[in-house]
Amino acid sequence: MHTSTHGDGVASPEPPAGEEGVKWVKHYSSAQSILIVGDGDFSFLLALATTFGSGANLVATSLDTYEALKGKYSKAESNIMGLKRLGATNFHGVDMKTMKFHTDLKNRRFNRIVFNFPHATFNGPENQLHVINLHKELVRVFFRNACHLLMPYGEIHVSHKTRHPYDRWNLEHLASESSLVMIEKVGFHTEDYPGYNQKRGDGARCDKSFNLDPCCTVKLQSSEPGVAAQDYLLKGSIK
Numbered sequence: 001m002h003t004s005t006h007g008d009g010v011a012s013p014e015p016p017a018g019e020e021g022v023k024w025v026k027h028y029s030s031a032q033s034i035l036i037v038g039d040g041d042f043s044f045l046l047a048l049a050t051t052f053g054s055g056a057n058l059v060a061t062s063l064d065t066y067e068a069l070k071g072k073y074s075k076a077e078s079n080i081m082g083l084k085r086l087g088a089t090n091f092h093g094v095d096m097k098t099m100k101f102h103t104d105l106k107n108r109r110f111n112r113i114v115f116n117f118p119h120a121t122f123n124g125p126e127n128q129l130h131v132i133n134l135h136k137e138l139v140r141v142f143f144r145n146a147c148h149l150l151m152p153y154g155e156i157h158v159s160h161k162t163r164h165p166y167d168r169w170n171l172e173h174l175a176s177e178s179s180l181v182m183i184e185k186v187g188f189h190t191e192d193y194p195g196y197n198q199k200r201g202d203g204a205r206c207d208k209s210f211n212l213d214p215c216c217t218v219k220l221q222s223s224e225p226g227v228a229a230q231d232y233l234l235k236g237s238i239k
Contacts, residue, residue, distance in 0.1 A: 025051045026192045027157065027217070032111035035149065036060040037096050037142065040198065041073035044116060046082055047193040055088025059110070061099060066092045075197075097141045100148040109151045115142055116159040116188075117198060117212075127165040136169050143178040147222065156180060156220040159188045163214060171218050180220040188215045 023030040030052035036045045039060050049055035060083070062069060069076040069092065080090055091104055096115075099105055120138040124131045139158065146156050158171060172182050190196055190212060198212060 023052045027186075027219070028112060028114075030054060030057065033057045033109070033151070034059070034112045034114065035105075035108075035110040035146075037099070037113065037115045037146075038062075038118060039116065041069070041076040042079040042083060042090065043075065044114075044193060044196045045088060046079045046086075047195045049083055049086040049088050050195065053086075055083055055086035058083075058088040059091070059105075059108075060088065061091045061094040061096070061102075061105075063095060064092065096138075096145060098145070100145040105149060108149065109154070110149055111151050111154045112157060113146045113150060113154070114157045114159075115139075115146075117161070117215075118142065118158065132165060132168050136174060139169065139171065140174045140177060143175055143180060143220075147178045147180060150222065153221065155183070157217050158220070159215060159217045161212065161215045175218075175220050176223075179223045181223045182218055183221050184219040185216050186219070188212065188217045 025048050028034060028048055034048065034057060036059070039045050039062070042060055042062075045055070045058055045060045049058055052058075064072065066080070069080070073079075083090060091102070094102055094105075118135065118139050120134040121131060123134075126132070142158075143156070150156060156175075160166060160169070160171060175182065190198070
C-alpha cells in the first residue's frame with residue numbers, strides 16, 4: 001500500500017484515490033481496511049465485498065452469536081457464507097461497547113469504521129427523551145471505542161436519519177466528546193450499495209426493513225490526527 005505525507009510530516013497509511021486496480025463503492029475502496037459494526041444480516045459488507053471481488057480487507061462484527069443471527073435474519077447464513085468465500089472476516093458475540101479490548105480487534109487499525117443506522121431500543125416512541133438518550137449513549141460509546149481502532153487520518157462513518165426526532169441525537173457533539181470532528185455530511189442512498197437490506201434488528205419484526213428517507217452519512221476524523229499518527233508509529237516500533 002502506498003502512503004501519502006500530510007503537513008505534520010507523518011506518512012499516512014490511507015490508500016490514495018485513483019490507485020490502479022482499486023475498486024470503489026461510493027466512499028469505500030478495496031484498498032482500505034474497513035470495519036463494519038451492527039450490519040444486521042451482513043448485507044452491507046457483502047455488497048462491498050461483491051463489488052470489490054474480495055473481502056480480504058473487510059471485517060464485520062455482530063453482538064448476536066452466529067446461531068442467533070440465523071434465527072433472526074432469513075439471509076444471514078447465506079450472506080455470511082458468501083463473505084467467507086470472498087475472504088472477509090466476521091466476529092460474532094462482540095459487544096461494540098467494549099470492542100477496543102476485543103482479542104481479535106484491539107491490535108488492528110482501520111481506514112474506515114462504519115456504523116449504519118445505530119439504534120439502541122424499541123422501548124417507546126422515538127421522540128421520547130429517555131429513548132433518545134439511550135440512542136445517544138449507544139453512539140457515544142461507539143465513538144469512544146472506534147477512535148482507538150482507527151488508522152491515522154482514517155474516518156468513522158455513521159449513517160443516520162435526518163428528520164425529527166433523529167436530528168435531536170446531535171452526532172457532532174457526541175463525536176466531539178471523543179475528539180472527533182465532522183469533515184463531511186453526504187446523502188445516503190441504498191442504491192449505491194447493491195444488495196444491501198437495512199434491518200430493524202430487534203423484536204418480532206427484526207428481519208423487516210425500515211424507511212430510510214431522508215438520511216445521511218456523517219464522516220468524522222480525529223481532531224488531532226498528528227498525535228494519533230505519532231502514537232500509531234510508536235506502537236508499530238515497539239512490536
